[in-house]
Amino acid sequence: GESVGLHLPTLSVQEGDNSIINCAYSNSASDYFIWYKQESGKGPQFIIDIRSNMDKRQGQRVTVLLNKTVKHLSLQIAATQPGDSAVYFCAEREGTNAGKSTFGDGTTLTVKP
């Protein structure tokens, strides 16, 4: 069967390696998904989003993959840098109201030099 990435609360990678952060969502009717980065002492910051009619979207050094069959979302960071160290949250939303976003459990990414 198809493997589903597990959500890990912490992830440690070597500088320059690629990082993969996984997220499972709960609402099959969610049609919009967002990844946020939260650095220590700051609020969450938008990284990348994807709509449910897509399965992949690329940004600068980041790629989001969406698997609606198993309700799974992942964030891939290429050539991870020390500045990428932060807590990463996925959020799901049904409809157009951003206030209806439900945030998942965060993953703390630590990048070792």
Next chain:
Amino acid sequence: EAGVAQSPRYKIIEKRQSVAFWCNPISGHATLYWYQQILGQGPKLLIQFQNNGVVDDSQLPKDRFSAERLKGVDSTLKIQPAKLEDSAVYLCASSLTIGVDEKLFFGSGTQLSVL
């Protein structure tokens, strides 16, 4: 462009005391949100305003929490009386309006410790 401003950055109070937080959204943003973020968890929406009207306050513990946005710009969130379980970071966010793909812009939050 200035971001979402919040104050104070930190607050320490004893249980049963009251506390207030202030937020100034990005200029021109009609929608304002207050979130509670408990350590290790994602933010949870408390209340959402569109201009000076409440859109959603279903998750706001109204027996102790109140919020207002009287002139449709800045906003205050109050807790009275505070409980130990209110210890959290209170985040304010704003967005241009309510619409497809609207992005949230968060402030740095107020870290509240209730002793």
